[in-house]
Amino acid sequence: MNSRKKLSRQPVTSVLIKPAGPDCNMACTYCFYLEKAHLFSSSQRHRMTIDLLETTVKQVLTQGKQEVTFGWQGGEPTLMGLDFFRRAVEFQQQYGQRQIVGNGLQTNGLLLNQQWAKFLREYNFLVGLSLDGPEHIHNRYRRLRGGQGSWEIVVDRAQLLLEAGVATNALVVVNDYSVKFPDEIYDFLKSLGLTYMQFIPCLERDPKNPQLPTSFSVPASAYGRFLIRLFERWLADFHHGQPTTYIRYFESLFYTYVGQTPPECTLLKKCGVYVVIEHNGDVFSCDFFVEPAWKLGNIKKQKIIDMLNSARQRKFGQRKADLPLECRRCRWLIHCRGGCPKERGFLPHPERSYFCPAYQQFLEYAHPSFCKLAKEWQERHHSSPHNSS
DSSP: OOHHHHTOOOOEEEEEEETTTTOOSBOOTTOSSGGGGGGGTTOSSOOOOHHHHHHHHHHHHHHEEEEEEEEEOSSOGGGGOHHHHHHHHHHHHHHOOSOEEEEEEEEOOTTOOHHHHHHHHHTTOEEEEEOOSSHHHHHHHOBBTTSOBOHHHHHHHHHHHHHTTOOEEEEEEEOTTGGGOHHHHHHHHHHHTOOEEEEEEOOOBOSSOTTSBOTTSOOHHHHHHHHHHHHHHHHHTOBTTBOSSEEHHHHHHHHHHTTOOOSSGGGSSSOOSSEEEETTSEEESOGGGOSGGGEEEETTTSOHHHHHTSHHHHHHHHHTTOOOHHHHTOTTHHHHTTOOGGGOSOTTOTTSOTTHHHHHHHHHHHHHHHHHHHHHHHHHHTSOOOOOO
């Protein structure tokens, strides 16, 4: 590989924007982002200004590719109010250069109503709704500030979105409790009509000993069993060789079996394919690394594309591939790429992913099925796909 190719500038294809910073109207036990408020301690209330919103949208679209995605996250982004997002769409229409622009909103759903649903449907927002499962599972950790459970409200909002025709994914945090109920969670989401599911393993550091996980984090061995059972259910629901439920991790993993680039960053060789833009314009390397060491700059002073291609961001991205010999020799490396760097630094093997045993356990089980699915896919497409791994 020549040096020119190695240092070629990667384009802006997606950004993650936190317009209300770490502010939230819930108090989930396992939330990792509320504590980020200390980084922006000059104010207790964090909100992106309309001027900064315009600057952000303009930069993304003028520096972006033909297809660009805006992810709106938090904290809780709907705290900004619906008018803020109307302005965001207006700026996208103003500064777009015949581009395909996508918007994704990750929300706890509490503030959504008919007006929100109509807007989200009209402008084709993809909504990720945080819903951990049936009441006893969801309310275990997803509570309101007063300590009350949030399940009834969120289920109502799920039905509101689906009835309005809004593309909605269920975002499920798999923790020490919910990991025991894969069938119950899967059946519940299906019964609501939420057939697009994303399962996010909970892993946070114990404040007293950062090399140990918190009590609510999901144990690796239990997570491996959870994935296997979920995979069995996913496969059982295939119809005429096609899935009828869509589980993001399995869909992304399939890409690695047909030689294509997976959409999930944890399955890529390197990190750093997007940046996070905070409410005040500060830009960071990744959602899980909003910390001073990985601050890239501020969009009021620098261009997003320059920060995305900065030496610091390249260093951040390269860390993912810095794996121990046992990982580099592992037969599953092409299908896991060492997981997310956030999963490293835990005992007893701090140099590799905490979930390494789970990935090994799951891939050992699912590999024959994935090989069969890949063969069927290749036969349907009548040609060998380009291998981009």
